[in-house]
Amino acid sequence: MHKSAYMNMDKHVDIFKALSDNTRLRIMRLLIHAGRELCVCEITDSLQESHYNVSRQLKELKIAGLVREQKAGRWVLYSILKAKDKFQKFILHAVENIPEDIFITDLQRLKIRLSLRKDGKCVIGLKSKEWGK
Amino acid sequence: MHKSAYMNMDKHVDIFKALSDNTRLRIMRLLIHAGRELCVCEITDSLQESHYNVSRQLKELKIAGLVREQKAGRWVLYSILKAKDKFQKFILHAVENIPEDIFITDLQRLKIRLSLRKDGKCVIGLKSKEWGK
DNA sequence: TTATTATATGCATAAAAGTGCATATATGAA
DNA sequence: TTCATATATGCACTTTTATGCATATAATAA
Numbered sequence: 001m002h003k004s005a006y007m008n009m010d011k012h013v014d015i016f017k018a019l020s021d022n023t024r025l026r027i028m029r030l031l032i033h034a035g036r037e038l039c040v041c042e043i044t045d046s047l048q049e050s051h052y053n054v055s056r057q058l059k060e061l062k063i064a065g066l067v068r069e070q071k072a073g074r075w076v077l078y079s080i081l082k083a084k085d086k087f088q089k090f091i092l093h094a095v096e097n098i099p100e101d102i103f104i105t106d107l108q109r110l111k112i113r114l115s116l117r118k119d120g121k122c123v124i125g126l127k128s129k130e131w132g133k
Numbered sequence: 134m135h136k137s138a139y140m141n142m143d144k145h146v147d148i149f150k151a152l153s154d155n156t157r158l159r160i161m162r163l164l165i166h167a168g169r170e171l172c173v174c175e176i177t178d179s180l181q182e183s184h185y186n187v188s189r190q191l192k193e194l195k196i197a198g199l200v201r202e203q204k205a206g207r208w209v210l211y212s213i214l215k216a217k218d219k220f221q222k223f224i225l226h227a228v229e230n231i232p233e234d235i236f237i238t239d240l241q242r243l244k245i246r247l248s249l250r251k252d253g254k255c256v257i258g259l260k261s262k263e264w265g266k
Numbered sequence: 267t268t269a270t271t272a273t274a275t276g277c278a279t280a281a282a283a284g285t286g287c288a289t290a291t292a293t294g295a296a
Numbered sequence: 297t298t299c300a301t302a303t304a305t306g307c308a309c310t311t312t313t314a315t316g317c318a319t320a321t322a323a324t325a326a
Contacts, residue, residue: 010155012231017153021314022146040273053315055274074272074323090227097219098145125271154284173303186285188304207293207302258301 011065015091018064023049024057028080028095029103030110031067037077038110039122046110051126075122144198148224151197156182157190161213161228162236163243164200170210171243172255179243184259208255 019025026047031038038046044054058078061067065088068081083089100107116124152158159180164171171179177187191211194200198221201214216222233240249257 012235013153013155013158016149016158017313020146020150020153022143023314025146025149050316051273052275052317055272056315059274071323076273086230087227090223090230094220094223094227097223102145150283156284183286184303185287185305188302189285192304204293209303 012087014064015066015088018061018066019091019095021057023047023053024061025095025098026103026106027054027057027061028066029098030106031078031080032092032096033103033107034110034114037070037079039072039075039077041075041124041126042110042113042122043078045113045127046106048109072121145220147197148199148221151194151199152224152228154190156180156186157194158228158231159236159239160187160190160194161199162231163239164211164213165225165229166236166240167243167247170203170212172205172208172210174208174257174259175243175246175255176211178246178260179239181242205254 019028027043030043030046040051040055040058043058044051047054058067058069062069062078065084066081067078070077070079080092083092113127116122152161160176163176163179173184173188173191176191177184180187191200191202195202195211198217199214200211203210203212213225216225246260249255249260
């Protein structure tokens with residue numbers, strides 16, 4: 001399509017596009033469920049995906065404006081960015097309302113992974129390999 | 134990602150994917166706004182896209198379960214399929230809540246196009262060319 | 267400094283998606 | 297039947313996206 005000023009729906013299309021991928025949707029649901037910041041290795045272990053893939057998909061979610069990033073030493077923490085308009089609110093509600101059983105394994109692994117935090121912080125690195133991918 | 138039974142989020146990903154395209158998003162918004170069945174040529178004229186592209190994108194929306202199709206003689210009428218679960222409800226609300234000004238030109242052309250109906254039905258074919266694409 | 271570790275990214279490749287053109291299908295009209 | 301018209305689709309081509317591997321960056325520890 002030719003683009004013009006009055007048809008700038010790219011931002012919205014980009015958000016749909018960001019959610020059009022299994023890994024990214026799993027990350028979004030994980031972050032929504034967690035309701036707090038998670039570091040890359042916690043997400044990676046919960047999903048049992050490659051760390052570089054998780055890293056890349058997080059970047060795309062960030063570009064789309066769905067998550068935010070915060071550095072904490074060697075760790076980088078990601079969390080859901082508060083919805084800025086009605087559109088984003090409904091999008092987040094949609095993701096929230098996908099049946100939980102689809103994500104249950106991710107969520108169970110997250111629970112275990114979070115129990116390994118010390119003082120509310122992740123202190124270990126990637127455990128995916130040890131957990132037997 | 135490898136697929137397995139407990140991770141069947143394809144349906145949801147497919148819906149996001151269906152909305153990850155400018156043309157398809159414009160069609161969705163047009164149908165939501167119209168609140169009734171529209172034939173392919175009415176949609177084509179409103180969007181001023183090629184008829185074969187509109188036809189193709191409608192098919193994808195149908196496969197994703199977002200619209201339904203009904204034949205009426207030579208015409209094929211499309212309309213928004215009622216949401217079957219919370220997820221779809223929120224998705225439709227999201228699309229509804231994208232600022233209207235982005236779609237205003239499409240909506241204006243639809244209004245004109247609908248005024249050409251006779252007995253509530255489209256009786257002319259494609260007018261895009263005459264309308265000066 | 268050097269080593270370690272958490273995260274990010276460039277490159278290569280494969281798969282998927284978007285789209286124009288030509289053509290096919292299907293229904294109604296003549 | 298033959299023609300016209302509304303819609304659909306196969307093919308070809310280009311662009312985009314996904315992803316593994318290797319490597320780079322950045323922060324901490326030793």
